Amino acid sequence: MDPGVYILGAGPGDPELITIKAKRVLARADVIIYADSLVNPAILSYAKKSCEIHKSSSLSLEEIEDLILRKVKEGKLIARLHSGDPSLYGAIREQISLLEKGGITYEIIPGVSSIFAAAAALKRELTVPELSQTVIITRIAGRTPVPEDLAALASHRAAMVLFLSVSNINKVVEKLVSGGYAEDTPVAVVYRASWADEKIVRGTLSNIVLLVKKSGIKKQALIMVGSWLVSDAIDGRVTRSKLYDSTFSHEYRNAREKPFE
Numbered sequence: 001m002d003p004g005v006y007i008l009g010a011g012p013g014d015p016e017l018i019t020i021k022a023k024r025v026l027a028r029a030d031v032i033i034y035a036d037s038l039v040n041p042a043i044l045s046y047a048k049k050s051c052e053i054h055k056s057s058s059l060s061l062e063e064i065e066d067l068i069l070r071k072v073k074e075g076k077l078i079a080r081l082h083s084g085d086p087s088l089y090g091a092i093r094e095q096i097s098l099l100e101k102g103g104i105t106y107e108i109i110p111g112v113s114s115i116f117a118a119a120a121a122l123k124r125e126l127t128v129p130e131l132s133q134t135v136i137i138t139r140i141a142g143r144t145p146v147p148e149d150l151a152a153l154a155s156h157r158a159a160m161v162l163f164l165s166v167s168n169i170n171k172v173v174e175k176l177v178s179g180g181y182a183e184d185t186p187v188a189v190v191y192r193a194s195w196a197d198e199k200i201v202r203g204t205l206s207n208i209v210l211l212v213k214k215s216g217i218k219k220q221a222l223i224m225v226g227s228w229l230v231s232d233a234i235d236g237r238v239t240r241s242k243l244y245d246s247t248f249s250h251e252y253r254n255a256r257e258k259p260f261e
Contacts (some may be wrong), residue, residue, distance in 0.1 A: 002028075004104040010034070010110015014194035015042045016058055017112045025109065030076035032237040033064060038083035038220070040195065052076075065098045072104055085113040088137065115161050117193035118222045121200060124229055128160050132228040133140050134158035140165040156181025159210045166191075170209050172223060177205055178213055186229040192223040202229075215254040 006025045011017035018026075019237055024047040026032065034044070037054035044053060046117055052071075052227075064080075071078055083092045086108060099106050115137065120124050126135050137160050153160070154176045165172050166189060177183055183206040191199040203211045204224075 002077055003107045005078045005080055005099060005106040005157065005161045006069060007080045007086050007095070007106060007108045008082065008111060010039045010043055010081050010083050011112040012013075012084055012114040012194040012236040013040045013119035013192055013198075014107075015040055015045070017117065017194055017223065018043055018046075018062055018203035019111060022111065025079050026081070026111050028077060031071045031078045032033075032081055033067065033078065034081035035083050039081055043081070060124050061094055061098070063218070064095065068099070068104070069102055073125050074104075077090045082111070083114075088115075095147075113220060114190075114193045118161075118188075118190035118224060121190055121193050121198060122188055122224065122229065126161075126228060128228045131231065132159040132226055136160045139163045140175065142168060152181035154181050157181060158184075158226065160223075160225040160227050164224070165223055166212065168222040169223065173205050173209055176225060177189070181205055185225060186227060186231075188224045188229055189215075189217060189221050190219045190224065191215075219254065243260070 001226065008022040008025060008030070009019070010022070011019070020141060023046050026043070027048060029051055031048055031052045031054070032044065033054045033056050035057065037057040047053065053166065054067060059067070059158070068078055084090075086092045090109070090204055093242055096106065115126075127133050134156065136153050136156065138148060138150065138153055138160065139146060150172070154184070157180055162172060162178075169189070176185070182205065185205045187203050187208040189201040189208065189212050191197075193203075199215065199217065201208070201211050201217065202214045226260075
């Protein structure tokens with residue numbers, strides 16, 4: 001039996017990067033409320049012709065709640081469509097609270113985050129053995145405060161991905177450098193990853209502010225930081241995962257004395 005509301009991840013932009021499960025829900029939904037400022041409208045082609053479609057960018061939380069309550073009472077199946085994965089900067093916590101307060105059942109269906117679409121566009125692995133095994137997902141404070149200090153996070157020099165920060169990239173760079181990243185640390189800014197107008201700007205902390213300014217990118221972009229962007233070597237030695245190392249044994253394979261030449 002369906003819940004009253006499905007909270008769906010729409011993926012990063014490419015309509016084919018939505019999950020099969022979410023696509024099936026969209027095909028059955030009577031009402032779709034979607035984040036029109038971020039979600040590719042082409043995804044709405046999966047909806048049935050009789051589906052009511054509402055844009056949420058101009059609505060307050062209370063207006064969205066009222067819309068959902070009215071449609072649930074009418075016996076409608078509702079899909080609340082968020083960009084990427086709804087658990088990352090999706091503002092779903094307060095929506096869930098209102099659904100639970102109203103006694104409305106719901107299910108969350110995850111989506112492909114723009115982080116992974118950006119890494120794919122860059123053709124890089126976020127977690128390179130011995131180089132980067134931690135990914136920090138964060139943002140810089142703007143109109144919304146951030147409890148974590150970006151400079152303190154930078155002290156780990158891990159792979160870092162910043163959402164909602166490209167408009168303040170000069171402040172981002174200042175924080176990252178003061179926190180411990182070297183000025184020659186590689187940076188990539190990926191605009192609208194997986195969309196038809198995707199754009200990538202590559203540089204280092206020393207020049208990325210100027211490069212982004214020249215590109216005209218002001219929003220809808222991720223800032224990707226770390227040596228994982230350009231290297232898979234330490235002191236000239238190429239690092240390898242133990243998972244496929246012929247000299248490393250595990251549950252499914254015995255080690256060989258010598259690696260393949």
